[in-house]
Amino acid sequence: MLVDVEKGVRLCLSETLLNLIWAPITDIKDIKMSGNWMWAAKCEGEGARLVSAVDSLCDALRDVGCAIDGGKDSLSMAVKVNEEVVKAPGTLVLSAYVTCPDITKKVTPNLKTSKNLSDADSVIILINFTDSKSINLGGTAFAQVYRQIGDEIDDVTDFQEFVNRFNKIQKLIENRKILAGHDISDGGMIVGLLEMAFAGNCGISANFEGQQVEELFSEAPAVLIEVEKSDEAEILSIFGKAAKTIGNTHKNFGPDGIIKIALNGELVLQEKLVELREIWEELGDQLGKYQTNELCLEQAKMVRETTKQIGYKCGFDFEYEVDFINDQTYFENAPRIAIIREEGSNGDREMASAFTLAGFQTFDVTMSDLSSGHTLSQYQGVAFVGGFSYADVLGSAKGWAAGIQFNEKIREQFQLFLARENTFSFGVCNGCQLMALLGWIGMESDEVDVFLEENKCERFESSFGPVKISENNKSIMLQNMEHSILGLWSSHGEGRFTYSSPNILRKLEENGQICVRFVDGDGKSAKDYGNNQKHLPYPMNPNGSESDVAAICSQNGRHLAMMPHSDRSFLSWQWPDYPFSNSNSSSNLSPWIKMFRNAYDWCKTH
Incomplete structure (x- = not known):
């Protein structure tokens, strides 16, 4: 010009x-x-x-x-x-x-x-x-x-x-x-x-x-x-x-x-x-020094210099017909799930879409609805969505958790839901942070023993990378998906799993409650290398969680909390570089739809 x-x-x-x-x-x-x-x-x-x-x-x-x-x-x-x-x-x-x-x-x-x-x-x-x-x-x-x-x-x-x-x-x-x-x-x-x-x-x-x-x-x-x-x-x-x-x-x-x-x-x-x-x-690296931990920048450079290709692997069938989607009669008898959101939530649409495509009746439920008398007794599942409840000004999900813990009517609603043996829950990102604060995952003691702390990179991280579904994990939503290496979006500033004592992580691993781990391009976590390294380098592990933990479930496997977003990765076009063929389907489903379908199958038998 x-x-x-x-x-x-x-x-x-x-x-x-x-x-x-x-x-x-x-x-x-x-x-x-x-x-x-x-x-x-x-x-x-x-x-x-x-x-x-x-x-x-x-x-x-x-x-x-x-x-x-x-x-x-x-x-x-x-x-x-x-x-x-x-x-x-x-x-x-x-x-x-x-x-x-x-x-x-x-x-x-x-x-x-x-x-x-x-x-x-x-x-x-x-x-x-x-x-x-x-x-x-x-x-x-x-x-x-x-x-x-x-x-x-x-x-x-x-x-x-x-x-x-x-x-x-x-x-x-x-x-x-x-x-x-x-x-x-x-x-x-x-x-x-x-x-x-x-x-x-x-x-x-x-x-x-x-x-x-x-x-x-x-x-x-x-x-x-x-x-x-x-x-x-x-x-x-x-x-x-x-x-x-x-x-x-x-x-x-x-x-x-x-x-x-x-x-x-x-x-x-x-x-x-x-x-x-x-x-x-x-x-970009020079600019990164003003907003990112310098050790993480060095790790990112090493990853760029050594990574060849991501070895995605899917060991299960995830395709099915979704022709029921326009059948109102079908949904009248389908399992019901509440998609729960709070002021500042932004993941309710994708969460509802995933569960609807899996066959659920999905309902938009706000915390205001619950305080006004709406009850969870009519739902078999609840999903806590991602976002930034109360703008995270009190810390991630802490305002949301307080709204449950210090409101007797709402607290009782969640306690009754948790006590029913035919219910399940799923929380992603902000919802994962909430479930940890509520004590829905971990060792189910009187004290909260799993926390989500600030990322080691010291910044909000938004990236797509591989994770591996753990062997013998208890989650009802991840059954028959073990050993698969799939891509997931991470989008958080406080996603590092920490614990009230060093023994908690060991017990969670022994109990099969560590459900998903971040892995590198070869499908390995730090634990697979056996060199006493606590976690993979950034950004393969975007938050620095010890043992590369990405998701934890409850002891009974019915409640799953996951930091990365399967609700934003369940369609093939949501992946930056989708590796699997959908040539025989017009649904564009990705392997992550399987976990939502697993929840559907579990509800039908419980």
């Missing part, structure tokens, strides 16, 4: 559209945008530049066929400091949205060479969205590295052809022909290519023929796609001169991965994947 506002807004629009391209949408003309202009409009010459920018954007939007339907402008972006006017560069921010009919067809940037159906390596294709022959590095990250702005920037001169190529990409996504995709923006083609390799944790080879080194850093609108070798010729023919193959993936991962880049046949870069990725991660 500092070089040329008319071209700048066209580039802004093109990147906005290419950021939406990786999920199937109804139509490019259905895209709506919020447009925010930030400009020192009252300064000399800036008003005229703003008019030129707006006119250019309107012309481009007209060619694309979509529109801006809102926004909030800031047109006084200037201030006087010691008689000198300091103004912000004129900026346009576009926020776009559109309907996505099928989220399961989304394309992510991480290379999928490990998922290929064929033995051949997949190929990477560059598709240009502008036909400019010149190489312009003005306004790019490359120029910024050299403390320059530049004189010329790229441009999109034909948005109708842009739309044509956009729609072709969409059709390939609809037909599941694209394994991975990434638009070219900050850093140019070479950075986009490396980011795909970093995310996929695999090696690549690329050869740029007939190009100059500057083209590797050009930020002209384009995309990189990974496709099966068998589809390469067809895709190249679809895009003609706009597309060319630039490289292929390797089936070597993590520390075995090698990045090879050649320019016109001459090798210009050959480095280990993990070494290049550490350069890319360096700024």
Whole structure:
């Protein structure tokens, strides 16, 4: 925008559209945008530049066929400091949205060479969205590295052809022909290519023929796609001169991965994947020092440098028909479960969805309902949901627990529910913290003996990683799922299991109450290595729980408290990189639905 506002807004629009391209949408003309202009409009010459920018954007939007339907402008972006006017560069921010009919067809940037159906390596294709022959590095990250702005920037001169190529990409996504995709923006083609390799944790080879080194850093609108070798010729023919193959993936991962880049046949870069990725991660690590325990940052670096692939394993059948979902008669006789929430809870919808798909009648029950006379006697199960009850200002779930323990009417409701032999409960995250404070898990003594403390990383942690379901665990919800290694979302700041005495953990293990553990890519917890290490490194163990504990149940197995979120992982598209095939089902269920179905089966027999 500092070089040329008319071209700048066209580039802004093109990147906005290419950021939406990786999920199937109804139509490019259905895209709506919020447009925010930030400009020192009252300064000399800036008003005229703003008019030129707006006119250019309107012309481009007209060619694309979509529109801006809102926004909030800031047109006084200037201030006087010691008689000198300091103004912000004129900026346009576009926020776009559109309907996505099928989220399961989304394309992510991480290379999928490990998922290929064929033995051949997949190929990477560059598709240009502008036909400019010149190489312009003005306004790019490359120029910024050299403390320059530049004189010329790229441009999109034909948005109708842009739309044509956009729609072709969409059709390939609809037909599941694209394994991975990434638009070219900050850093140019070479950075986009490396980011795909970093995310996929695999090696690549690329050869740029007939190009100059500057083209590797050009930020002209384009995309990189990974496709099966068998589809390469067809895709190249679809895009003609706009597309060319630039490289292929390797089936070597993590520390075995090698990045090879050649320019016109001459090798210009050959480095280990993990070494290049550490350069890319360096700024994030520096920022992390301000919010994360430094030992955990060192552990995360070690994990990045050594992990190859996650060895997910599912040793049970979890598919079943969910045609009962629209049968009202069915639900009239189905087991009833109360999805209990408090002020600040935010996990009730996903919890209700999981139990409904498992066959339960689900009911939204608030703590206010219980204080107003609603009883738990009509329910066979209760689920305590995740979130931040009372904003965690008293500590995680402590306000929620106090609302139960110090209200005689509500306390009696829960005591009666707990005493019934045909009831079960499940708590996730904030609900897990609550169950620990209530004494529903642990040794069932008069004193609470399991607590959830602050993560060892000293920050809120949100990540997806593998866990292993423990052998011989007592939980009724995890039966016949033992030894499986599955992925789960963790999302908490106080998730570290601690105990009133060192013997409690040993007794819980002996009793089969440790139900789930965090594991590494090889499916091992610290206990499996036998080297007196108390827990796996961060972020494999996101909170630092001793013995990598992720879930604990009661002595009778009917009450299960879990810190990571199976309620956010029970559908295949909720996983970042789903490893199992759902080819024979339209339900998109993941293996985690089994635990909810286990609860259903237990209720039907009790």
